[in-house]
Amino acid sequence: MIDLLRPVWPAPSHVKALITTRQGGSSAAPFHSLNLADHVGDDPVCVARNREQLARECRLPNSPFWLNQVHGCEVVSPESANPGCEADAVYSDRPDRVCAVLTADCLPLLITDRLGREVCAVHAGWRGLAAGVIENAIQRFQAPAKELLVWLGPAIGPAVFEVGDEVRDVFLGYRREAGQMFTANRPGHWLADIYALARMRLTDAGVGFITGGDYCTLTQDRLFFSYRRDGVTGRMAALIWRE
Template sequence: MPEPIPELLIPVWPAPAAVHAVISTRVGGVSLPPFDSLNLADHVGDDPAAVAENRKRLEVVARLPATPIWLNQVHGTRVLDCAGSVTSREADASVTSQPGQVCVVMTADCLPVLFCNRAGSRVAAVHAGWRGLADGVIEAALAGFEGPADQLLAWLGPAIGPDAFEVGPEVRERFLQDDPQAASAFHPGRPGHWLADIYRLARLRLERAGVGFIGGGDYCTVTDIKRFFSYRRDGVTGRMASLIWIE
């Protein structure tokens, strides 16, 4: 029986030819339930040997030029410049202008956002849960690019969908404090709760910053059980990876 091959998503966006990006699914690895099967996280309780094998398979199938610079994500706003001196990997975004360096974030409901400039000389990967999004992780990543924002491209990867992301009123109020237009991303759910559209919340911030192209945002990690891990759905589960690099 042939070994499973990782199934990858490729962003559909007008990125320069030198920029490459892929997003893993849960399909094509060796991890056993509840991490089945392409879990790429080493902090969720999975067998370390299985995680190592999954990462190895991802590198081969995605034709990565180097081992990704894996982060210790903490739902914050720190952006790691991979081309500099890496003293700590505690960050929720990474950016580089160095060809061959692979920026990566892991998610299982939170929103991954990939960035590049039209010149193809700088890329970034961002982990945007609702806390990081509200605190400005997208804006922090954008600050790592030079030049006008209309020369930047953003792609929104697989995240919890607008019909599955139930939050309390405090989450809605947190976003409305920064931008009254954020009200359009919330709809009433069960009593005392709201359904939040994290894609809409991210787009509002990207549009306000003047980002020239915004794509993606067509997935739901909770309802697409076969393709995606979901912490909200399963609790104990694996993580997907969103990766970007310059050739």
């Protein structure tokens, strides 16, 4: 049985949103057990079995629209792009289109509007976050930003996400107040709060409701894959669709 996380938010009931954990699949170590990525070296048979189990247990209306994520800011739609295209967010305003991103420390965001007419899944590592993937995703919506609901899924936590001066400088270039989201750790290195950095950009964009940001993929090893912790590892999936 797959172990899932779901947002607590005021979305209409016909909007379905979830994030998998690492529990409940078929993959062997170091991908144990619910690895959903086919690019990390796992047995393809196990990945296919895990994806079939995901579709069955979550009653997905269609196969997820998987991306080739490149830590950029491109947003695509299943109606105009091909599965496996290079992008880091997928948006749809049509029913039964399952938008999906894969993560293992980067921040997944799930977005819908209060009427549940549009949905989007976003993969935001620090590079994509700095490049504007969140802003690009919001711009795809017809609904105004104040009507959007955003859930921040599991990412690497602020107590362990160490980055160098060059990363902090990128965010300071966006807004000096971003410096408050970094804590000095050792010379030339900082602990970054990717949740706070995302909330700042969402707030600046006028988003009306933001929730989530309560987990740490690196320290909660029983629940989550973590690339920074393990190197060779699996990926969780963040999915959203409307019926």
